[in-house]
Amino acid sequence: MICAYDKNYLAAAQKNLARMLDYLVNDLHHPLETAWQWFLASELSARFEQGDCTVLVGLSGVELAHTVLEQAREPAPVQQPSYAYDRSPEYWTGWALAYYQWFTGLRFAEIEQAVPITEVRLLYTPYHEMDVRQFADKMNELYRAAKPETNLKALRALAGLSQSELAEQADVPVRTIQQYEQRQKDINKAQAETLLRLARTLNCNVEDLMEKVPPSISA
Incomplete structure (x- = not known):
């Protein structure tokens, strides 16, 4: 299988997408669905999918969030990011989605159409305690169920x-x-x-x- 981009960038991509969602939802208090739709509508989404290193590793998760907000024409945030010891379900959701997009090469919008981010968030328990490949197996199952046609x-x-x-x-x-x-x-x-x-x-x-x-x- 050909993955979306070089695996050397994967860990940073997972961390940054995770931090972006965590900051938008838990620090800035935007609904998860809204934050994700803003990301999907931004040009960052396509650049992320294509392995643009200036997005994957050139920006932090908080910087990604600020750019997403700017492109969505939302007010610039004044809330400073917090750094909790425990990773939130939203952090895990972004981390896991970044892996799945990298592994399959699907566009984030294609994943969202088949398995909405709210459903991905519900997989936090028990999949956050499992190997990420087990999460990907479950996502494949859900994707195939939503898109049975070849x-x-x-x-x-x-x-x-x-x-x-x-x-x-x-x-x-x-x-x-x-x-x-x-x-x-x-x-x-x-x-x-x-x-x-x-x-x-x-x-x-x-x-x-x-x-x-x-x-x-x-x-």
Whole structure:
């Protein structure tokens, strides 16, 4: 699996996203959902996802929060950040989400659409005491439940094609398409030529066909 960015930046990214949420919610008293929507709407979100080191490690969590507030046109905070010994559920939520986004390469908005941040926050107990990979396994389960269709099936439906029509136009066996859509075969392991034919027919990029969420996370 190809992760979103170099693992060397992951620990700092987790800490900073965690601190951003903790500061916005517990020091500035903004609702968690509101704070997260501000982040998703900011340009910092895309830069974070793409592994921009000036965001991942160039800004502290509090500085991230200040930039998010500025871009949301919210008043500049006067409350100074506090530093509690115990990590809050909101801190853990940001820390865990940063890991999951890094591991899958999904956009934060895609994660939010499938598993809203309020649901992620509810996973604090018991997952904050577990290995983060166990949290990621649970997130995969929730993501798949919310988005049962493969990208191939969704793109085919968007193009208004039946499986047989796609098979004919892309010169790919209809049974192969059925197996990919039913996850009986892993489209991520498909031959490059097959993916190119499907992508050309569906007018999308090869990356759009790939499944970013695996059934489970290996150690």
